[in-house]
Amino acid sequence: MTRKWAIVVVAGALALAGCSSDLPDDKAAPSGGSTSSSGGSPSSDASKSKFFDQAEYNRQLAFRNATPEGPDGKPWEQMLQPEMVDTAKYAKPGGNYTLCFSNASVDNPWRQVGYKTMQQEVKLHPEITKFTVLDAEAKDDKQISDIQSLSGQNCAAIIISPNTTATLTPAVEQACKTGVPVIVFDRGVNTGCPATFIHPIGGFAFGADGAEFLKEKVKPGGKVLALRILPGVDVLEQRWAAANEIFAGSELKVVGVEFTDGDAAKTKSIVTDYIQREGQIDGVWMDAGATAVAAAEAFQDAGVDVPAIVGEDQQDFLRLWADEGLTAVAPTYPTYQWRTPIIAALKVLKGEQVPKEWVLPQPRITGDNVKEYVKQDMPPLHYAMCGCEDMPGYPGPWK
Secondary structure, three states, X not given: OXXXXXXXXXXXXXXXXXXXXXXXXXXXXXXXXXXXXXXXXXXXXXXXXXXXXXXXXXXXXXXXXXXXXXXXXXXXXXXXXXXXXOOHHHOOOOOOEEEEEEEOOOOOHHHHHHHHHHHHHHHOOOOEEEEEEEEOOOOHXXXXXXXXXXXXXXXXXXXXXXXXXXXXXXXXXXXXXXXXXXXXXXXXOOOOOOOEEEEEOOHXXXXXXXXXXXXXXXXXXXXXXXXXXXXXXXXXXXHHHHHHHHHHOOOOEEEEEEEOOOOHHHHHHHHXXXXXXXXXXXXXXXXXXXXXXXXXXXXXXXXOOOOEEEOOOEHHHHHXXXXXXXXXXXXXXXXXXXXXXXXXXXXXXXXXXXXXXXXXXXXXXXXXXXXXXXXXXXXXXXXXXXOOOOOOOOOHHHO
């Protein structure tokens, strides 16, 4: 049976500025809580969220404890509970491959780190003689045109990171009809025609990691501030829906759910307002960590300790965490996933089996291992989970 995939993953911190939703206006409301500085508590019933799917929620949380298959130390080659499919019909032995890539954008640090990693992965494979890349600049219409263009070229395989789900689905289906293997990663499409769909576990797992951490570290009755980026983006709504589910089953008090637009100054202003209004904030949950440092600085500027906080794996936050001894956790949306489509494309062209849905591990950084991921010589918004440290030329291209 053909499985129809919904979008279940999103580019990590700062990706939101380039994200869009395929949902109609009446489907794009936030899942609960206040969107203004007046604050407010989220709905106690997360199932009311249009984005909450109990079965997918359960599936993703179970994946977190699954043992991956694949080589140790190479999570970009690992897979969780794969259902392998035959790709013999795509076999094109002999090498001399032209791989083609339709990229949604490189409009934020997460995508920039990922794309650099992908380029270095290509260099590891001499059988790839040409790598053709078209950047859609976060525009659906341009990416549709890009995919059509690549479909008419001499591509041995076409890799696609869709800008949005529903709008790009027909273009992906048309690419599949050419007989050239299509590999989709990062964000999904509503068709099972690609040879494989590659992604980390997903938004529910990300959101739950942070909420469970706060439930453990914040005392019952403690006040939690939830900071979000944008409403109506599927995977961000999944992250919040998972957190809302966990908070609703706890004794924590969510005193506000605020949208920051990924802006550091706005984030600091919101947190400062809540410190003044509530007198004390005991935990900060975030659906993406790019402005986690700004949130922490608001507490420091107020002369109070930074409470338990959820961030992500960008270097500025990891350094602050390690230097200040914060109580923190960093769910990740690992940029090492950008290596996997290249590896998958070559497997398909060799006629080897691949997972129909290639689910990658999605680790989290904790206080026990944060210092292992701090790289003082890397840019502030370099993502630690790049899987690039052992690649030739590191760290040069990523600087």
